[in-house]
Amino acid sequence: MHRVEEFSHAGATLIAERRGHGERVYLLVHGIGMGRAVFADLARHLGDGEVIALDLPGYGEAPEPARVLTIERMADLVAAYLRERVDVPAVVVGHSMGAQIALEIAVRHPPVVDRIVLVGPTVDPAARTAPRQLWRLLRDIAVESPRVIAAGAREYVHAGPRIRAKFRAMLAHRPEDVLARAHAPALVLRGEDDPVAxxxxxxxxxxxLPDGRLAEVPDHGHETMIRDAAPAARLIRTFAGEA
Structure with a gap:
């Protein structure tokens, strides 16, 4: 059974879709231009426990905030949601820009985090410009399946006309400056063919990362959790102690 709820904090609202029950909680945080819908396949494969997929402010079905949020402010919002609505520390799984948010949650709000999974993490300092990031994204999309392209196109439309400002907020964040302060166990997960990460x-x-490890998903690109999420889910579940 799925439950959908709104949560507001400091003038911004997110949407959370919750499924399943159990002591382990997976919180799924999407990337730039995406929304919770892209996690449907991953959520089905994450096994026992509860899976919570988010629409961040201004993405999916969540309303636009008055101002585009920084990565840090989005991390504060998600952490406030975890404190108020979730009873146990969560396995926070962030994809692409969502990995930046997951990292900041671990740094700024460690009590709400059990461990973090950074999938296809951005932003590589060697490509911290809009043209370079867009070129890498286009290279990834060019080899993806029609299903992935269609899903991504739908979500980018939902992200609305402020997508350029959201992109700037993503690029302004410097994950390399805070990695050493994230003490939660961390899995860095990339698709073997991912040009973005x-x-x-x-x-x-x-x-x-103080407690980091790296794993790859063979024959997958940046959108490894949209197209056949089962291999990524197995790695995440093993890291979380399920298998």
């Missing part, structure tokens, strides 16, 4: 950057992220 290249291997040298992901290896640097895993090595800089």
């Amino acid at each position: 290249p291997p040298d950057w992901c290896a640097r992220v895993a090595a800089t």
Whole structure:
């Protein structure tokens, strides 16, 4: 049974879709231009426990805030949701921009986090410009399936006309400056063919985290959790102690 709820804090609102029950809680945080719908396949494969997928403010069905939120402010909002609506520390799974948010939650609000999973983490400092990020995204999309392209297109439409400002907020965040302060156990997960999160950057992220490790999903790109999420789910469940 799915439950959908709104949560507001400091002038911004997110939407949370909750499914399942149990002591373990997975919280899924989407990337730029996306929404909770892209996690449908991953949620089905995450096994026992509760899975919570979010629409961040201005994405999916969540209303636009008065001002585009920084990565830090989005982390504060999600952490407030976890404190008020979730009884146990969560396994926070962030994809792409969502990995930046998951990282900041672990740094700024460690009590709400059991561990973090950074899937296809952005932003690689070697490509911290809009043209370079867009070029990497286009390279990834060019080899994806029609299902992935269609899902992404729908979500980008939902993200609305302020997508450029949201993109700037993502690029302004510097994950490399805070990695060493995230003490929760961390899994850095990348698709083997992901041009957005290249291997040298992901290896640097895993090595800089105090308790980090790196894993790859063969034959997948940046959208590894949209197209056939089962391999990623197995790695996440093993990391979380389920298997």
